[in-house]
Amino acid sequence: MENLLEGAYLAEGTIGNVGMPGAPIATFSLVVVPSQHTVSGTVVITQAVNGPDSHIVVSVKGKIYATGFGQFTQVVSLHGQYVQSFPPPALGAFLADFDAHFAIDNAWNGTGGFSYFNHQIENVPVAAAKKLQEELA
DSSP states (O other): OTTTTTTOEEEEEEESOTTSTTOOEEEEEEEEEGGGTEEEEEEEEEOSSOSTTSEEEEEEEEEEEEOOSSSOOEEEEEEEEEEEEOOTTOOOEEEEEEEEEEEEOTTSOEEEEEEETTEEEEEEEEEEOHHHHHHHO
């Protein structure tokens, strides 16, 4: 029982075209437990456009698996839900889904995509936070 979290580590980074004006960016902070093939944590979606989609915080959990070949050595999937407000002039809110998928190397750099209410972002860079890159080097 004491080995359930063996090998666990923190992974932080971004999914999206960082630096592109108006592009939605998903910033993740995840606890990875390779022995259990699990990831869990928080994703913050930001966009430099005012409105209900400009700052969204999502609790996520998902899976991580080794590919065993090629440039991308791991694949990750995430899922979570968050409260989405109806666009004006409507009133109210509902639970919206967030999903992400990416293929990464051992340093958490690669490619992937994510989706959330009325948004589908595909084939964008995944980049580890600079701090993580230094730790894994």
